[in-house]
Amino acid sequence: MLINEIRVLVKKEIQMEWRQKYAIHGLLLYLASTIFVCYLSFKAKQQAINPITWNTLFWLIILFIAVNAIGKSFTQESKQRNIFYYSIVSPEAVIYSKIFYNALVMIGISFVGILFYSWVMGNPVGNLPLYLLSLLLGSIGFSATLTMVAGIAAQGENSATLMSVLSFPIIIPLLLLLLKLSKSAMDGISMQENWDEMANLAALDVIVIVLSGILFPYIWRH
Amino acid sequence: METLKKNYWKIACMLLLIYTIWAGFMGKVPRQAILNETVRNLYFHVTMWFTMIFLLGTSVYHSIQYLRKSDIKSDLISNAYVETGLVFATLGLVTGSLWAKFTWGDWWTNDPKLNSVAIGLLIYLAYGLVRSSMPDEQQKARISNVYNIFAFVIFMILIWILPRMTDSLHPGNGGNPGFSKYDLDSNMRLVFYPAIIAWTLLGYWITNLRIRIKKLAYLISENE
Numbered sequence: 001m002l003i004n005e006i007r008v009l010v011k012k013e014i015q016m017e018w019r020q021k022y023a024i025h026g027l028l029l030y031l032a033s034t035i036f037v038c039y040l041s042f043k044a045k046q047q048a049i050n051p052i053t054w055n056t057l058f059w060l061i062i063l064f065i066a067v068n069a070i071g072k073s074f075t076q077e078s079k080q081r082n083i084f085y086y087s088i089v090s091p092e093a094v095i096y097s098k099i100f101y102n103a104l105v106m107i108g109i110s111f112v113g114i115l116f117y118s119w120v121m122g123n124p125v126g127n128l129p130l131y132l133l134s135l136l137l138g139s140i141g142f143s144a145t146l147t148m149v150a151g152i153a154a155q156g157e158n159s160a161t162l163m164s165v166l167s168f169p170i171i172i173p174l175l176l177l178l179l180k181l182s183k184s185a186m187d188g189i190s191m192q193e194n195w196d197e198m199a200n201l202a203a204l205d206v207i208v209i210v211l212s213g214i215l216f217p218y219i220w221r222h
Numbered sequence: 223m224e225t226l227k228k229n230y231w232k233i234a235c236m237l238l239l240i241y242t243i244w245a246g247f248m249g250k251v252p253r254q255a256i257l258n259e260t261v262r263n264l265y266f267h268v269t270m271w272f273t274m275i276f277l278l279g280t281s282v283y284h285s286i287q288y289l290r291k292s293d294i295k296s297d298l299i300s301n302a303y304v305e306t307g308l309v310f311a312t313l314g315l316v317t318g319s320l321w322a323k324f325t326w327g328d329w330w331t332n333d334p335k336l337n338s339v340a341i342g343l344l345i346y347l348a349y350g351l352v353r354s355s356m357p358d359e360q361q362k363a364r365i366s367n368v369y370n371i372f373a374f375v376i377f378m379i380l381i382w383i384l385p386r387m388t389d390s391l392h393p394g395n396g397g398n399p400g401f402s403k404y405d406l407d408s409n410m411r412l413v414f415y416p417a418i419i420a421w422t423l424l425g426y427w428i429t430n431l432r433i434r435i436k437k438l439a440y441l442i443s444e445n446e
Contacts, residue, residue: 155356155361157355158355165351166352166369169341169348170345170373170376173341173376173379173380176384177384204379207379215368215371215372218289219365
């Protein structure tokens with residue numbers, strides 16, 4: 001039952017995105033221009049930038065895009081339509097479908113991002129599969145945490161400010177874990193030696209998703 | 223007799239605090255290079271964090287109660303616990319900073335434990351922002367209690383799990399000995415454990431006063 005509702009809602013999100021493509025185009029353009037601005041302002045010859053800076057800069061770009069992309073999850077649809085959803089589907093289905101859909105978007109954006117980023121800024125990553133895995137776990141974590149925060153921020157009056165103020169401190173534990181894992185990936189350390197970090201990240205993702213599922217019904221009831 | 227029954231813990235709190243301050247400054251502590259007398263900070267710094275976690279944890283309990291029963295009183299209580307918790311967090315940060323100046327040589331070092339706590343404070347300051355941005359009473363209570371639970375879980379991950387994964391200068395982390403290594407004859411324990419109880423009771427006491435003020439203010443605003 002719940003799975004069914006989630007499937008329908010995710011399909012609805014994808015169709016909405018597909019019919020008015022400007023949102024996803026906007027995100028891609030935002031990604032490209034941010035990366036290009038970074039490239040220009042560092043005047044980076046390829047491989048000239050410090051690997052730690054390379055890594056941190058990339059995650060910051062992804063973080064800002066995530067806040068922008070996910071921040072509008074609850075504000076883009078009208079109040080009447082939200083009441084309509086409220087009356088026909090369970091709140092858990094709403095939050096899980098939004099998390100799932102946002103995770104899909106973030107995975108897509110971050111993979112396109114890493115391609116474009118390595119194109120202009122060079123790619124000093126030693127263990128690429130592990131780096132991509134950290135991107136995958138990061139996208140899921142960003143999506144889960146920020147969707148919940150977006151739900152909270154959408155209730156306030158000045159939701160854009162609220163979104164950024166609430167999301168940045170709360171995303172830091174995840175970001176620190178991600179920076180640690182992706183740094184090991186850059187140094188070319190094998191997957192076997194990073195099981196702990198991956199398990200920690202996956203556990204954090206699961207905790208946030210479950211917590212969102214428990215708490216969201218209280219926000220949704222308004 | 224009735225008042226004594228109700229308030230004996232306040233007397234206990236005061237006696238324990240006097241004992242903590244007297245024994246904390248006058249009692250015997252082990253001599254260590256660099257640490258010297260600063261080891262006494264154990265009674266005034268570490269205890270602040272214990273109290274803060276107790277207060278924030280109790281606040282989460284009342285937040286859950288609010289979400290279950292929608293009783294506005296639980297919201298007031300939970301809010302009061304967060305506020306006192308923040309005061310104790312600030313005190314913990316200040317005493318820690320003082321200690322760092324005399325042992326590490328700097329007011330603030332780039333240490334995971336310190337940074338985590340600073341981020342934690344930001345998370346809880348954002349809680350205040352959530353509260354002030356909602357005009358409607360019920361909505362404000364519901365959203366801020368949801369955020370409080372969410373923030374507490376993230377905060378616990380931040381201060382318990384992350385600093386243990388990276389190197390840290392902080393005692394008890396990153397292979398550095400905590401106080402139990404030095405305290406061979408358990409003299410410090412005799413002060414440390416009562417100190418935890420004393421400061422926690424003080425936090426509880428202050429919060430109770432805050433709750434009473436908040437309830438009265440709520441009644442007045444209801445009757446207007």
